[in-house]
Amino acid sequence: MELQLKVIGALLVGLAVMHAGFPRYFNWATEFKPLSLINRQMMYVHTLFIALVVLLCGLLCLNFAPDLVQTHLGRIVCLGMGIFWLVRLVVQFVGYSPLLWRGKTFETTVHIVFSLLWLYLTVVFLLVSWQ
Structure with a gap:
């Protein structure tokens, strides 16, 4: 299971990095124009923190798989x-x-x-x- 957790760790790090491209891929600059400033900024901030949590979970799995299992x-x-x-x-x-x-x-x-x-x-x- 440690190997599976390390694979998951790599996948989660990749997923976290993918979040950096969301604003451009989903055309947020145009799509979010009608939204209020707070709603626009909440989307960016929440996406940043989701990416951070996913990254940290990935790093946890990559670096501490034995501890997670044992x-x-x-x-x-x-x-x-x-x-x-x-x-x-x-x-x-x-x-x-x-x-x-x-x-x-x-x-x-x-x-x-x-x-x-x-x-x-x-x-x-x-x-x-x-x-």
Whole structure:
């Protein structure tokens, strides 16, 4: 399981880095113009902090996989992360309309890939927590 946590660590670091491209890819400069200043800034700040948390979780998995697997505290941390990613998996299906991806090749691929990623993260973290 330590190897799986290290793989997850690398994936989460990559995911955190991807967040840096969100404003440009999703054209936030134009899309957010109608929003109030506070709402625009909240989107940027929340995205920054989500990326930071994902980065820190990734670094935790990369650098402390043995501790996560072998200690009681590590397994509790994994339980929390397993629950977090389980909720994220559910939100993938109830928080986003299928109109955003259904019938669109690229968007459907992204939807499937990220659904599988959230499932993988959930399963590994929960399995570690139950050891």
